[in-house]
Amino acid sequence: MTVALSVQSVCKSISLRRESIEILRGVTFELDRGEMVALMGPSGSGKSTLLGIVAGLDRPTSGQVTVAGTEIGYLPERALASFRADNVGMVFQAYNLIPTLTALENVQLPLLVPGRDSRDGERAQRVLEEVGLGHRLGHRPAQLSGGEQQRVAVARALVSEPPLIIADEPTGNLDSDTGNALIDLLLDLRARHHTTILLATHNSAVAERSDRTLHMRDGRIQ
């Protein structure tokens, strides 16, 4: 088994005017390649902060984050952007699609990051078909339901075939059936692409379907 993601003693603190808040207090865990792991914990325990750091959107105050052999905690800004483009797909609770672009164009976006070499023009369409939205290519986000929007977001996270997918409460805005369907989709994709998935959730049903569950409280993994 190869280690896809390694988090070692990651701390994160934020200094507001006078006091300094410690959000993460030494988080350590590892994910193997192809594993799907759920991150659970009460609101405010630091899940989103941790996912942001793992995705290279934020920096740890101390500790190491290694993704696919690259230590990302201290990469310069430009390199970090390339890292995100090549290695991480993100799914958010609020979908966060670009409202002006169609479903297909939203999915194409990661392939259009400058410097990426992506000749395969059909890929975005294929991935959308894979998530069951082959008939919705030209629709704008506003014309899609919540579940459909989230599937577009998953397609967008997958299209560049990143080794790691980070999902922050992806089912949080969905009803339980739609949520379950989304997890089916993630599991199916994992099976086919051997992707590593780390998802934060409040839903124990979702957690049960993952390979394992990490519990977070007050900035620590228990």
Next chain:
Amino acid sequence: MSVLFWPNYVVRSMWRGGSRTLVAVICVAVGSAGVVALQTASLSLQAALISNVRAANGGDISIATQGSPLARSDLRVFPRLEARRQIAGWAAVASAPATSVGANGTLVPFDVDIVGPSYPLGGQPTFVRPQNGSVRALLRGPRDVLVTSVLADELGIGLGSRLLVNAIGGHGLAVTVRGILAETDFSHASVMTMTERTGAALTKRPRRYTAVYVNVPSGNSGPVAARLRNLFPVATIQTVQQSLDETKAETHDFQQFMLLVALLALLTAGIGTFNAMQSLLVRRRLEIAMLKAIGFRQGALYALFGGEAIAIGVAGGIAGTLIGVLVSRTVTDVLAQAMALQVPYALDGGTLLEGVAVGLGSTFAFALLPIVRAADFRPIEMLRYGEELPAGARLPQTLLVAATVLVLFVILSATLLGDPVLALQLVLGSTAALIVLGLVFAGAIHGLGLVRAPRSQPAGWSVAVVLLALTVLAGLGRSPFLGILLLIDALWLAVLSLTGSRLLPLTVAVRSLQRRPVRTSVTLVAFFIGVLSMALSLTIARGLQTEISAALARNGTNLVLITDPAGSASASRAVRRLEGVRTAATQVVVSTRPIAINGAPLTVASSGSGGSGDADRPGRLLGGITGLDVQHGETVAGITLVAGRLLGPRDSGTNHVLLNSALRAGPFFLKLGDSVRVKEAGSGRTGGVRVVGFYRRPFRRRGFSSFFLSPILGDRRLALRLGGPDAQVVMSLGINPDLLAHDATSLQNAVPGALVIDIGNLTAIIDRILGELLDVLAVITAIALGAGIAVVGNGVALAMLERRREIALYKSIGFRPGDVLRFVLVENALVGGLAGALAILGAALALDLISHFALQTAVPFDPEVSVFVVLAAALLAVLTAYVAGRRPIRVRPLEALRND
């Protein structure tokens, strides 16, 4: 609840608004600064012009006879009137054309005013130097002269300078400059003033009097003016009161023009204020929803937001007034310089108050809609739509508020302009224009979205070839559509040749523009106004320059020599000695005044009312004869026969003439076969001429040398007979341009008793005046463009705020800040390019109107200006977007993406 809650809330909210509050204040300030600066400048100008109006009029009554000068014998009536105590005094001014070589070696033409001992009648003119000078005291010496500031500039001379003045019928006279006079109106006159003694040394020719000034014993000059009008039907007769009224009317027009510009700036800045307020309040939707949920009433919210608007308005008004005061000095100086006027700078307390009031008023007018909208939405909508609350949710209410804003702006403009009708016209007119513009822009933005990659590359490239061909044609044909074509070309080529990540910025930009058509059109309109004034000033300046050089090129004459019959032989010899002569033609010119038509003496009924403008144009059209060598078939270039026949050999020795066809209309209604009795201005001889034809001379075909010829065309011997020694011999020469400057000065030095006029230099002078005019336009452009840029910057800042989430998302996918910035820059390049392309169209339209109504000539459209304006507008918008968008794009993705 504490009494302090309200002010506290207002201050905190403004503080939290941070840069947005600042932007709102700046927009307000730009508007009031414009009003204060332009108002101060025009008030100073007005004060300067009317402060010395009696001196400017020359006396209680002025009689101007430039069109058909008076002979000495015509003046006999004045001593008689004085003896009968009908007038208290009079002074006649004779004028003669002259030239002199300036300090920089160029030949400068100007008028010499020769004044008698009673001059000036109306009090001392305004002196630039020495201060509080007096004509009599300064012209004591036998060779002393005064010059206007314009002439001093042209010659490059100052007090105490000595120079050699050439005039027809003289030998060249060395004079000393003793005083420099300020201009008294907008006419940019190059005049030298000297006494009769000095004038006698300058030229031996008979005097032609172009102005007589009269004082009346009692205060009432009306009856005397009426009597003088009877005596001098073709002269322009003006009392001090009329002169004052006219000056006031002129400066009033000017002031209104300046205020209109200020209002334009105010309107543009108002759009910015609107955007900024909108942005301030949109950001606080959640907070507003909360306040409402807690139980705040609508009225309380209006009070809270109104308080913020008042605070912003007062801050902006005060800041703007301060900036306006700083700027007004420069604006006044630029205007004074451009109009060659002596303008003492004066700050007026009322204007300062006005500045603050305008700030407050405009903020209130433009903040109204955002405030009503913000206070009015239901909290539940916030929950349903989140950040994406659809705009314009309630149309009737929006229309009502818009109508209120209009009324407010009408009131604001009416108080500024002091003219409710004009204000109403202005506001309704500009609203209509803005709506039309908005629709045009909305259409254009929609059109942008239609540009899509073609199915087949070859078809796409053929379209590109057609487009490029059209563009080249438009450029060659000087079509104003060039700008738009350029824009389409750029878009089409981009769509054709770019793929994937390179095309993405364009796609994203177009989509974002389309997403907010209203905001985009509003921003475009604001920017358009600025760019339009830039395009307009550039096209007018370039157009006039082209027109002037074309006029020069049209007839090969570039040097004119004017002398009297006695000097013509030596002048001919001197011309023959020149190296660069290519063509030469000689005509005889005399100045005349009509005294009878078909035997009936001219009466006052046939003259203008003595007002300004073109009233004495018919008189001017009979104001002189050009004597042609009809025996050898000579004619004047550029005329078209309208009726009758041209002159030929059989007219040699006769009194047959061609007249300008305008004389067929009133007041003279001349026909073929009519006879006109004219009096030669210098010799006082009279003679009759018979009309055998009417001609027209389209402005386009007039060359420069035609300025030196007279409108009645007849036989040379007729002119010589009438004028005697007073006739002028005009030689029109075409000189090799490389030798022109050299030949001009050497010819002038060889014949000091002649006037040599270098037309190439005239263009330089016109260029300079044009350049000064451009300075005025530049001030106006700067104000309009500044306001436009503020709006664009503000719009970008607002868009960044609203698209924080989107930007963060691009980043989370792996786009770099630079990539995201590129999206924003491309978007604004499109906005700028579009505004530029449409401004070119607008300028072409305006130019067409101006050419048609004001210049009576088509000012050609310059393709280079199109390219420049489109590029400059795009670049300006991009730079503004870069400044406004650089920081917000560095937003940390996690902050914006947190799902709370």
